[in-house]
Amino acid sequence: MSWFSEPASPTQITHGARLWLYVVAALVLAFLIVPTLIVIPMSFSESQYLEFPPREWSLRWYRNYFASTAWMQATVTSFQAGALTTVLATPLGTLAAYGLFASRYRWAHMIHVLMITPIIVPVILVAIAVFYVYVKIKLVNSLTGIVLAHSMLAIPLVIMIVTSALKSYDMNQEMVARSLGASRARAFLSVTLPQIRFAVISSALLAFLTSFDEVVLAMFVSGGGNSTLTRNMFLALRDQIDPTIAAISTLMIVVTTALLAFSQRFGQTHRG
Amino acid sequence: MNRFAPSPGANAAGLRRDDSVERLALFALSAPALLLVLVTMIAPVAWLFGLSFLDDAGSVSLEHYRRMIDQPSYGRTFLVTFQVSLLTTAICIAAGYPLAYAVSQMPTRAANLCLILVLLPFWTSLLVRTYAWLVLLQRKGLINEWGIRLGWWDEPLALVHNMTGTLIGMVHIMLPFLVLPLLGAMRAIDADYQKAAASLGASPMRAFWSVFFPLSMPGLLAGTLIVFILCLGFYVTPAVLGGGKVIMVSNHIANDIELFFNWGAASALGVVLLVLTLAFLFVAVRLLRLDKVLGGVHG
Numbered sequence: 350m351s352w353f354s355e356p357a358s359p360t361q362i363t364h365g366a367r368l369w370l371y372v373v374a375a376l377v378l379a380f381l382i383v384p385t386l387i388v389i390p391m392s393f394s395e396s397q398y399l400e401f402p403p404r405e406w407s408l409r410w411y412r413n414y415f416a417s418t419a420w421m422q423a424t425v426t427s428f429q430a431g432a433l434t435t436v437l438a439t440p441l442g443t444l445a446a447y448g449l450f451a452s453r454y455r456w457a458h459m460i461h462v463l464m465i466t467p468i469i470v471p472v473i474l475v476a477i478a479v480f481y482v483y484v485k486i487k488l489v490n491s492l493t494g495i496v497l498a499h500s501m502l503a504i505p506l507v508i509m510i511v512t513s514a515l516k517s518y519d520m521n522q523e524m525v526a527r528s529l530g531a532s533r534a535r536a537f538l539s540v541t542l543p544q545i546r547f548a549v550i551s552s553a554l555l556a557f558l559t560s561f562d563e564v565v566l567a568m569f570v571s572g573g574g575n576s577t578l579t580r581n582m583f584l585a586l587r588d589q590i591d592p593t594i595a596a597i598s599t600l601m602i603v604v605t606t607a608l609l610a611f612s613q614r615f616g617q618t619h620r621g
Numbered sequence: 622m623n624r625f626a627p628s629p630g631a632n633a634a635g636l637r638r639d640d641s642v643e644r645l646a647l648f649a650l651s652a653p654a655l656l657l658v659l660v661t662m663i664a665p666v667a668w669l670f671g672l673s674f675l676d677d678a679g680s681v682s683l684e685h686y687r688r689m690i691d692q693p694s695y696g697r698t699f700l701v702t703f704q705v706s707l708l709t710t711a712i713c714i715a716a717g718y719p720l721a722y723a724v725s726q727m728p729t730r731a732a733n734l735c736l737i738l739v740l741l742p743f744w745t746s747l748l749v750r751t752y753a754w755l756v757l758l759q760r761k762g763l764i765n766e767w768g769i770r771l772g773w774w775d776e777p778l779a780l781v782h783n784m785t786g787t788l789i790g791m792v793h794i795m796l797p798f799l800v801l802p803l804l805g806a807m808r809a810i811d812a813d814y815q816k817a818a819a820s821l822g823a824s825p826m827r828a829f830w831s832v833f834f835p836l837s838m839p840g841l842l843a844g845t846l847i848v849f850i851l852c853l854g855f856y857v858t859p860a861v862l863g864g865g866k867v868i869m870v871s872n873h874i875a876n877d878i879e880l881f882f883n884w885g886a887a888s889a890l891g892v893v894l895l896v897l898t899l900a901f902l903f904v905a906v907r908l909l910r911l912d913k914v915l916g917g918v919h920g
Contacts, residue, residue, distance in 0.1 A: 473870075595756070
C-alpha cells in the first residue's frame with residue numbers, strides 16, 4: 350500500500366485524492382516565502398538590472414551601501430531609534446501592564462483599551478497628527494521625536510504581550526513573598542519578573558522591530574540628519590529601483606533573523 | 622451575620638485604607654505609558670479632529686467634509702480603497718483557506734514547520750517584501766522574463782505600478798493575518814465529528830462541507846474581518862507597487878499634506894478613515910468578541 354492510497358483523515362479520503370490540496374498549500378507557502386528570499390542572491394549580482402540567477406557575482410552593492418554617508422547615517426539613526434524605543438517602551442509598557450493588572454480596578458479595562466488605540470487608529474492619521482504637533486513644538490527631524498512616536502506604537506504591543514503572560518501567572522506567589530516580608534517592588538522584581546521574563550524579552554524584541562521597520566511615521570517625522578533607513582528606502586523605492594536596496598534588504602533580513610534566533614534561545618534556556 | 626467578616630474596628634478601616642492606597646499606587650505605574658500615548662497620539666489626533674471642522678479662515682464649518690462629497694476624486698479614492706480591500710480579502714480567503722486546512726490536517730511536526738514558514742514573512746520588514754515584489758514584477762523582472770522564456774506570454778505584462786501589483790503585495794502581507802486565526806479555529810475542531818460523519822455514510826466531500834467547514838467559520842470570519850480592517854489603512858504598498866496610480870485613502874491623505882499642505886482636508890479624510898475603521902472594528906468585536914483577542918485586563 351503506497352502513501353497515495355493511505356487514508357489521510359478520519360473521513361478516509363486518501364492522500365492521493367488530496368494531492369491537489371497539498372499542491373495548492375505548497376504553492377501558497379512558496380508565494381509567502383520565495384519572493385523575500387530571492388532578494389538575497391540578487392543582492393550579490395554585478396548587474397545594474399536585478400537578474401536571477403545573477404550572471405556575475407560581486408559585492409558591488411554592499412560596497413555602495415557602506416561607502417555612502419547618507420545610507421550609513423540612516424542606518425545609525427535606525428539602530429539608535431530602535432534601541433532607544435526598546436529601552437523606553439519595554440519598561441513603560443511592562444509597568445503599565447502590571448499596574449493595570451494588579452490594581453484590579455473595574456475601569457482599568459478602559460485605560461487598557463485607551464493605551465491599545467495606537468494599533469487601531471490608521472497609522473497615516475497618527476503620522477500626520479504627530480507631524481502637526483511636532484512642527485509646533487519643534488521636534489520634527491529629531492531623534493527624540495522619532496523615539497517618542499515609535500515608543501507610542503510599541504507600548505500597546507508590550508502591554509498586550511505582558512498582560513497575556515500575567516494572566517497565566519499566579520499572583521498568589523507575590524502574596525507569599527510579601528507575607529514573608531518582601532516589599533511589593535521586591536516581590537515583583539524577584540518573583541514575578543523572572544517568571545514573565547520570556548514575554549518581556551519578546552516584547553522588547555518586538556518594540557525594536559516596530560521602530561526599526563516603521564515607515565509611515567518615519568516618513569513624516571524623521572528627516573535631515575536624522576532620516577531613518579526605512580524612510581530613505583521608501584523614498585528610493587518610489588523613485589527608481591536601486592540595487593543597493595537589495596543589499597540593505599539582505600542585511601535587514603540577517604539582523605531580524607539574528608534577533609529572532611537570539612530571543613528564541615534566550616527564552617528557551619531560561620524558561621525552566 | 623458572617624462571623625468571619627472583618628470586625629468594623631479601627632484595624633479593618635486601616636487595612637482597607639492600605640489596600641486602596643496600594644491599588645492607587647499600582648495604578649499609577651501605568652501613568653508614564655498612558656501619558657506618552659496621550660501626548661503623542663490621543664491629543665494630536667484630537668487636535669486634527671478639531672482642525673477638520675475649521676475652514677481656511679478659521680471659523681467652524683463642514684467645508685472639508687462637503688468637499689469630499691462634491692469632488693469626484695474623493696469618491697474615487699473611497700471606491701478604490703474598498704475595491705482593493707475587498708479583493709485582497711477575497712484572494713486571501715481563496716489562498717489561505719486551503720493552506721490552513723492542509724496545515725491543520727498535517728502531523729504536528731510538519732504542521733509546526735509550515736507554521737514557521739507562515740510566520741516568517743511576519744518578521745520580515747514590510748519594505749523588504751515590497752521591494753522584493755517590485756523587483757520580481759517589473760517589466761524586465763523575473764516573472765516577465767521567465768513567462769516569456771517559457772512561452773506563456775510574448776510581451777512583458779504590466780504587473781506592477783498598477784492595481785495588480787498592489788493586490789499581489791497586499792495579499793502577501795495580509796495572508797498570515799487570515800491563516801493564523803483560521804488555523805486556530807481548525808485545530809480546535811474535534812476529529813471525532815468528522816469520524817462520526819464518515820461512519821454515518823457521508824462522503825469525504827460531504828463531511829467537509831457539512832461538518833468541518835461550518836465549524837471553521839468563526840476563525841474564517843475573524844481572519845476576514847482583521848484582514849479587511851487592516852487593508853483599509855494601507856499606505857506603503859499602494860504607494861510603491863501602485864506607482865501613484867492606486868490612490869487609497871491613506872495615500873490621498875499623504876498627498877493632501879505633501880503636495881497641497883491642506884491640513885483641513887487631510888484631517889477630515891483621516892477622521893472619515895478612522896470612523897470607518899472603528900465602525901468595522903465595532904462590528905467585528907460584536908460578532909466575534911474580538912476584545913478577547915486584543916487582550917483586555919479582565920478578559
